[in-house]
Amino acid sequence: MNPLVLSNLVLWAVVIALGLVVLALLRQVGVLHERIAPVGALMLAKGLKIGEFAPSVPVNDLAGRPVPIGGPRADGRTQLLMFVSPTCPVCKALLPVLKSSRKSEQSWLDIVLASDGDPGEQSAFVREQGLDVFPYVLSTPLGVSYQVSRLPYAVLIDDKGVLRARGIINSREHLESLFEAKRLGVASLQDYLESSQPS
DSSP states (O other): OOOHHHHHHHHHHHHHHHHHHHHHHHHHHHHHHHSSSSOOOOSSSOOOOTTTTTTOOOEBBSSOEEESSSOTTTTOOOOEEEEOTTOOOOHHHHHHHHHHHHHHHHTEEEEEEEESSSSSHHHHHHHTTOOTSSOOEHHHHHHHTTTTOOSSSSEEEOTTTTTTEEEEEOHHHHHHHHHHHHHHTSSOOHHHHHHHSSS
16 A cells, blocks of 8 residues: 555544544533532631621712711612722722623612722722722721721622622622622522532
């Protein structure tokens, strides 16, 4: 047999075998994707308990206007308190998600951004990032009250002033998991998935 024909046959056999291996791997990726549950916001073991009344802390925004945090609300709206920092790259990456959520969830949700530090640096951050649509508060006691140890960190407080969800937020999915946890009436999506597993 001609060596050129033989090498072509061997080459085609290898290409077909590789194609079958790729198809098998794609199938396995699909199976793994179905088995992996969605990951919600990372809720640290320490901190405030879901279902308790959220601390009511008097704070003002950068312009000196009072911004109510916690406590019952007569307007029936939920409040998302998002702790950010101008020096946090993940916080900056999440800002478009917060702006999008502000529009898509405007019928029931108010978003407040919180930080601490130099007011001049914070004001420059608000201007550069176009955050003037959000109330932006500076308060170290606020972070201490909500036991914020890492950023970005979010707290969801319902209209009765009850803490409904909290956790470290690194993506849109993490943020939306807080909304879903509130809707399901659970502390986190992980709790919901664990409780729905057959025993």
